[in-house]
Amino acid sequence: MRWSPFLLSALLSLGLSAAQAAGLRAFDVPASTDGPAIRGVVWHPCAEAPHEIDARGGRTFFGVNDCPIVGNKLPLIVISHGRRGWLGGHHDTAAALADAGFMVLTINHPTDTERNTSGTDSLAVTVERPADIKRAIDYALQGWPDAAYIDAGRIGLYGFSWGGYTGLAAVGGEPDLRKGLPNCQTSALRACKELEGGERPSGPIVHDPRIKAAIIVDPYPVLFFAAENLKAVTIPIQLWSSDPAQNGDGLSGCCAAAINDRLPSKPDFHLVKDAKHFSFLATCTLEETAKMAGICTDAPGFDRLAFHRRLHTEAIAFFMTHLGEAGTR
Structure with a gap:
C-alpha cells in the first residue's frame, strides 16, 4: 500500500505524541536444550525525555533505561540483524517504532554477531x-517479566540482510538446502561449500505463524529461495532494496528485486536510489566511522538521516496498518 505524504506525516506525529522517548530494558533468553542464551534489548514507549546512553565501543543510543512502560497490550516487533551484526545495529529504527507505541525486541543471533562469528555464513x-x-518470541510472551505488556496476537518482524533471510524463513519460506543447487555450486558462501561437501542442515526450518507482518530489507542469501520456496509466505511484506548501482563491489545483501518477483503476493516494494547496503544501518558516530568506514560511508550526496526519517515513517505506517493501532496508552 502507498501512503500520501500528508497521511504518513500524520501517522508519525500521532505515534510520537503518545510517548516522548524509547525506554530500554534488558532481555535475555536463557540457554536451554533448544539453543544457547540469546542476548536482547526491548525498546518500548516511555513518557520521559530521551538522553544519550553509552552503548559501548563508541556507540550511542537515545532513550531512557528502565523507564516505566507506557500503554498495555502493545504490538511486538522483532528485529533480526545482518551478517556479523549486533542488537544495536538498527537502534534508531527500534527507537522510532517504540516512540510510535510498539514494543521492539532486538536480539543478537548467538553464533553470527560481531563478537562471535563461529556460525557466520554457515x-x-x-x-x-x-x-x-521463535525462541525469542516464546520468551517474550511466556518468560519475560514484562510479558503482560505484549499483545500476543500482534507480532511483526524487521529483518536486514541475513536478517532478511531469517525473516523470510520465519514467516513460511522453505530455503532449498540441498547439494547440487545450481547457483550454490559456484558460490563462495560457506553454507554452499558445506552443502557441496555432503553436509546436511541440522534440523528443519522453524516457522512462526504468530508473525503477522514483516519488513524485509536487502535479504541475503536469496539463492536458497526460488519462487516455489516462498509460496507459503502469505503475510503482508514491505520489501526494501538498496541501489544496485551503489553495490557493484559485490556487497552480500544487495538487492531485493529478485525476491520482489518471487513472492506470491505483491509486497510493498521500495527501491532506494543511491542507497548502499549499509545505508539501512543506524547513522554512525565519529568513532564508529573511524573504525568502519565501509559501513558508515554513504554515496556522495546521500543523506542517511533524511532517508531513515522516510524509512521509519513508512515502517510505522505499515505496521499500524497490518498490526492495528499501536496500543492503549
Missing part, C-alpha cells in the same frame, strides 16, 4: 537464525 546458521526468532 549451513548451521540457516536453521539456527529462524529458530532464534
Whole structure:
C-alpha cells in the first residue's frame, strides 16, 4: 500500500505524541536444550525525555533505561540483524517504532554477531537464525517479566540482510538446502561449500505463524529461495532494496528485486536510489566511522538521516496498518 505524504506525516506525529522517548530494558533468553542464551534489548514507549546512553565501543543510543512502560497490550516487533551484526545495529529504527507505541525486541543471533562469528555464513546458521526468532518470541510472551505488556496476537518482524533471510524463513519460506543447487555450486558462501561437501542442515526450518507482518530489507542469501520456496509466505511484506548501482563491489545483501518477483503476493516494494547496503544501518558516530568506514560511508550526496526519517515513517505506517493501532496508552 502507498501512503500520501500528508497521511504518513500524520501517522508519525500521532505515534510520537503518545510517548516522548524509547525506554530500554534488558532481555535475555536463557540457554536451554533448544539453543544457547540469546542476548536482547526491548525498546518500548516511555513518557520521559530521551538522553544519550553509552552503548559501548563508541556507540550511542537515545532513550531512557528502565523507564516505566507506557500503554498495555502493545504490538511486538522483532528485529533480526545482518551478517556479523549486533542488537544495536538498527537502534534508531527500534527507537522510532517504540516512540510510535510498539514494543521492539532486538536480539543478537548467538553464533553470527560481531563478537562471535563461529556460525557466520554457515549451513548451521540457516536453521539456527529462524529458530532464534521463535525462541525469542516464546520468551517474550511466556518468560519475560514484562510479558503482560505484549499483545500476543500482534507480532511483526524487521529483518536486514541475513536478517532478511531469517525473516523470510520465519514467516513460511522453505530455503532449498540441498547439494547440487545450481547457483550454490559456484558460490563462495560457506553454507554452499558445506552443502557441496555432503553436509546436511541440522534440523528443519522453524516457522512462526504468530508473525503477522514483516519488513524485509536487502535479504541475503536469496539463492536458497526460488519462487516455489516462498509460496507459503502469505503475510503482508514491505520489501526494501538498496541501489544496485551503489553495490557493484559485490556487497552480500544487495538487492531485493529478485525476491520482489518471487513472492506470491505483491509486497510493498521500495527501491532506494543511491542507497548502499549499509545505508539501512543506524547513522554512525565519529568513532564508529573511524573504525568502519565501509559501513558508515554513504554515496556522495546521500543523506542517511533524511532517508531513515522516510524509512521509519513508512515502517510505522505499515505496521499500524497490518498490526492495528499501536496500543492503549
